[in-house]
Amino acid sequence: MKDTIDEALEIALAAARLAGEILQAGQPDEPRRASVTTRLKSSPTDVVTEMDLAAEKAIVEVLERLRPLDGIVAEEGSNRDSNSGWNWFVDPLDGTVNYLYGSPQWCVSIAAADSEGVCAAVVHAPALALTFYARRGKGSFRIDRQGETRLGPISEVPLDQALVATGFGYRSERRRNQARVVAEVIPLVRDIRRKGSAALDLCWVASGVVNAYYERGTNAWDIKAGGLIVEEAGGVFGGLRGESAGMAMTVAAAPKLQSELVELLTNLDADLGD
Ligand code: IPD
Numbered sequence: 001m002k003d004t005i006d007e008a009l010e011i012a013l014a015a016a017r018l019a020g021e022i023l024q025a026g027q028p029d030e031p032r033r034a035s036v037t038t039r040l041k042s043s044p045t046d047v048v049t050e051m052d053l054a055a056e057k058a059i060v061e062v063l064e065r066l067r068p069l070d071g072i073v074a075e076e077g078s079n080r081d082s083n084s085g086w087n088w089f090v091d092p093l094d095g096t097v098n099y100l101y102g103s104p105q106w107c108v109s110i111a112a113a114d115s116e117g118v119c120a121a122v123v124h125a126p127a128l129a130l131t132f133y134a135r136r137g138k139g140s141f142r143i144d145r146q147g148e149t150r151l152g153p154i155s156e157v158p159l160d161q162a163l164v165a166t167g168f169g170y171r172s173e174r175r176r177n178q179a180r181v182v183a184e185v186i187p188l189v190r191d192i193r194r195k196g197s198a199a200l201d202l203c204w205v206a207s208g209v210v211n212a213y214y215e216r217g218t219n220a221w222d223i224k225a226g227g228l229i230v231e232e233a234g235g236v237f238g239g240l241r242g243e244s245a246g247m248a249m250t251v252a253a254a255p256k257l258q259s260e261l262v263e264l265l266t267n268l269d270a271d272l273g274d
């Protein structure tokens with residue numbers, strides 16, 4: 001019989017690929033951009049599209065069929081309590097704005113958690129022909145057209161040479177505070193990247209495309225899968241002031257760089273205020 005974590009990974013991969021196909025098939029061209037926008041969430045720039053909803057529905061149908069007792073926490077609201085001790089964290093389309101604008105940096109992010117935490121994770125980016133996955137204790141991998149490569153260990157670099165990815169929330173009060181913090185960070189690092197998908201940003205850390213990632217205001221569905229992918233590549237994924245990664249702050253990098261960034265962001269009170 002298959003180890004349950006292997007089975008969870010297989011389900012996550014299958015569900016992510018199915019959602020990826022739906023999203024690619026339904027990607028709007030420029031003239032249709034506005035017509036697929038079904039409603040606004042936290043601000044006029046925080047959109048949910050027909051395609052976010054269709055992708056989430058497809059993933060949830062797979063989980064309901066194969067894991068009927070497990071809980072679900074999904075970005076577009078298909079939530080369900082767990083009767084098995086297992087939970088799934090689903091972002092059907094992370095990088096919605098990139099997707100709408102035809103930029104390839106978007107993905108489907110799915111994490112499965114047992115009683116000890118996240119144990120299987122998939123971040124699937126069809127437009128980049130890339131899939132990242134991890135199982136707890138068994139490493140992180142990247143699948144591309146050439147095949148499969150194990151990730152890590154993530155290299156340490158000094159803070160002043162670090163290429164640092166970050167993201168901004170949708171509400172303008174939150175952004176004002178995030179702009180204050182990034183204005184303090186940018187003179188101290190190699191450069192900043194704002195690529196537009198938190199789940200992929202974590203995979204970029206795991207695969208050395210950037211050295212670090214931090215963001216205030218991420219939800220569980222944005223970061224649970226990417227967090228395991230970072231940890232299994234030898235990185236550290238956490239928050240400030242001894243807290244876990246989450247809404248207040250998420251910081252991911254190789255261990256020494258991660259603690260330097262945590263110290264800097266704590267001194268800037270980057271997790272406080274709006
Ligand atoms: C957003 C993206 C973005 C991050 C935001 C997220 P969405 O998710 O991950 O990079 O900066 O905090 O909300 O709205 O594209 O699913």
Ligand code: CA
Nearest residue numbers: 091094095222
């Ligand atoms: Ca998201």
